[in-house]
Amino acid sequence: MSLLSRVTVNPQQCGGRPCIRGMRIRVSDVLDLLAAGVSVEEILQDYPDLERDDIYAALLYAARYLDHPRLSA
Secondary structure, three states, X not given: OOXXXXXXXXXXXXXXXXXXXXXXXXXXXXXXXXXXXXXXHHHHHHOOOOOHHHHHHHHHXXXXXXXXXXXXX
């Protein structure tokens, strides 16, 4: 399973926001926790359904989402 395949988008779930493996754990929730200084180990303890690769998938998704060229006129 590639990391990005762990990120799912379902219009019927969480308002269509990207989630982890179809669960109601949003990519943005994971990123917010990391930005607040919560360690990967703490996140995994607090969310036992998450796997370490899910956290890496959230980071990779964010990096790919932000890394695209913008054309200016």
